[in-house]
Amino acid sequence: MYLAHTLPQTHPVHKGILEFKKALNEKSGGKMSVKIFPDGQLGSEREALELLQIGSVAITKVSAATLSNFVPEYHVLGIPYLFKDKQHQFAVLEGEVGKSILQKGEKFWLRGLCYYDAGSRSFYTSNKAVRTPEDLKGLKIRVMNNQMAINMVNALGGSATPMSFGELYTAIQQGVVDGAENNAPSFVSSNHYEVSKYYTLDQHSSVPDVLLIGTKYWSSLSDQEKVWVQESADESSQAQKRFWQESVEQSMATAKKAGVEVIIPNKALFQEQSKSVLETFRKEHPEMNPIIYKIIK
Known part of the structure; x- marks a missing residue:
């Protein structure tokens, strides 16, 4: 096969x-x-x-x-x-x-x-550390072209910027975007850790x-x-x-050795701030509510 x-x-x-x-x-x-x-x-x-x-x-x-x-x-x-x-x-x-x-x-x-x-996605930024949702205000964050990812970054106060993964290294380097979000193996294998010195383990999606x-x-x-x-x-x-x-x-280990600061934030603050994404999804897809209820329970 x-x-x-x-x-x-x-x-x-x-x-x-x-x-x-x-x-x-x-x-x-x-x-x-x-x-x-x-x-x-x-x-x-x-x-x-x-x-x-x-x-x-x-x-x-x-x-x-x-x-x-x-x-x-x-x-x-x-x-x-x-x-x-x-x-x-x-x-x-x-x-x-x-x-x-x-x-x-x-x-x-x-x-x-x-x-x-496939791990958990977390934020990484080039010039400013993200410790609370407040810190995302005004930052352009690259996301996949996916409505839920866009809604989440915007709900947290950032400015969601969809673009292809291939263009991202240069975009961070040149300041077109302030950061992105991904799991640790992708963050390192793409070499984005060379141009992003802060990695915030908020683990927003898995x-x-x-x-x-x-x-x-x-x-x-x-x-x-x-x-x-x-x-x-x-x-x-x-x-x-x-x-x-x-x-x-x-x-x-590779990221830390290269001088990336790894930040362990209070996840509850981010969760609270992005609740609207779940509420919107529930309204738009009422048929999914039983599944969501079982998962949260």
């Missing part, structure tokens, strides 16, 4: 996918093999999802943010400060709520297998990655093969969490 994703081979998610390949090969006694196409060889995340829907590719890994354009329930996972911490996040994702969201994609020919840790199988391919498998695929995915998900944690620790 073909598996396509957009990440480099050094990435902790790619390492998790290698674990999936290895586990499936072992469980099936070599009957089921996986050919991996990393680095966006078969196109963007969106294109990979479309290849799954028509059955040209069996499996892909995409961000839940990209997936929310196909399966609306994934939008919920992007709500700022939704998860108290890593334990809460994975209790939700690996429990009833997470599993039901994975199945919601079936009517769009996209069956979720498991979640991968949007996971999702491993998916096309229902066209899934329905061609025997019951035994389905069990092997699901078990291999679950095992790879646990291994990938460890790879991610190692990557975070290495990245933070």
Whole structure:
């Protein structure tokens, strides 16, 4: 089976996918093999999802943010400060709520297998330390072109500026934007730590990655093969969490060594200030309220 994703081979998610390949090969006694196409060889995340829907590719890994354009329930996972911490996040994702969201994609020919840790996004800035939401006032912060991210930065008093990730290094260097937000491995692998000397661990959003199988391919498998695929995915998900944690620790060490000041703010202040984002989402998507209620509970 073909598996396509957009990440480099050094990435902790790619390492998790290698674990999936290895586990499936072992469980099936070599009957089921996986050919991996990393680095966006078969196109963007969106294109990979479309290849799954028509059955040209069996499996892909995409961000839940990209997936929310196909399966609306994934939008919920992007709500700022939704998860108290890593334990809460994975209790939700690996429990009833997470599993039901994975199945919601079936009517769009996209069956979720498991979640991968993609970390928590936090603010980084070039010239001014952000210790409270007040400090974001008047700062231009680069965000993904995603309505929830835009609303969140604006609610916190910053000025949300969508732009492509590729242009960001130069934009920070030249002062076009004052900062951005991302997880630690991305902050370091993009070299943004060279031009941003403050990293504020407010951990506003923790949007996971999702491993998916096309229902066209899934329905061609025997019951035994389905069990092997699901078990291999679950095992790879646990291994990938460890790879991610190692990557975070290495990245933070690199940033600190380069003189980046790491700030641990009072998260409650940020959460309070961005409540309007959750309220707006609830009004616009009342059908999502039961899911949100279960997560918060």
